[in-house]
Amino acid sequence: PWGRTSLLPEDSSQVPFADQFDYAVLGSIELGLGKFAEVALLDKRSQTLLVTDTIVSVPEKPPEILLIDPYPLLFHARDGADEPIVDTEVNRVRGWQRTALFLFYFRPQVLETVSFFQALLNxxxxxxxxxxxxxxxxxxxxxxxxxxxxxxxxGNGRIFVAPILQMLILNRDPQKVIAWANQVASWNFVRIVPCHFDNEIAATPT
Structure with a gap:
């Protein structure tokens, strides 16, 4: 928010929380219509790497927060407009898995679109x-x-970089990205906590 947002200095030792956290800033990367930036933080005491978008791990089942209102998952669990929306564990999981494909690929190859006329008939x-x-x-x-x-x-819960970041954002400044990744990899961490999808992932730099 305006008036409450400050830029992090490049030297992480200059911030009030330097005793607890180290951090590395990626960006900003020019995207034409905007910019992309990422901050990775290392909680030194717990040896935890905190990231926002650059690292993800997709769970087999939906995150608990999505179960507060599972309707969107149930909607996408169907195979056609004529199927009822039924709340079952199987449908919640199927809907989550299909939604994950939407999120990462926008238009997955395993998804066929129905013509507008046919959609109206349905x-x-x-x-x-x-x-x-x-x-x-x-x-x-x-x-x-x-x-x-x-x-x-x-990939059985592996950590990876989302395809949209790989293909549309991070490849715009590979040298900056590599330098940032090398800095993060130099830290001593035993787990990663991303902001999205699975978290508290057991992982080390090697």
Whole structure:
């Protein structure tokens, strides 16, 4: 917020919390319409690496916060507009896995789009046409091998850099990114806590 935001100095020893945290700033990277930046922090006492976007690990099941209102997961668990939205554990997990593919790829190869005309025809078959259900519109169809695509993405819980960051952002200034990554890799940490998806991931720099 304006008036409450300050820039971190490049030298992390100059901040009031230097005894507890070290940090490394990536950026800013010019994107044309804006800029991207990331700050990695090391909590020295717990040997924990804290990051925002650059490292993720995708869980098999949905994060608990999404279960406060599982409706979006249940919506995407369906295979067609004519299927009812039913709250079951299986549907929550399936909806999460498909949503994860959306989040990382925007338009996954295992997803087929339905023509606009066909999507309108399918509205008549939809058991729910509320605003929450997009008035019955369900303009896509998952291919039979969508789950294999999720398994490849998840990689058994491995840590990785999101494809959108790799292909659209970090590749714009590779030297700056490599220098930042080398600095982070020089720290002594035993776990990583990203802001998104799985957290408290057991990992070391080597």
């Amino acid at each position: 509205i008549a078959k939809a058991p729910e046409r509320s605003r929450k259900a997009f008035f019955g519109i369900f303009p896509f169809r998952w291919k039979y091998n969508w789950y294999q695509s999720f398994e490849v993405l998840r």
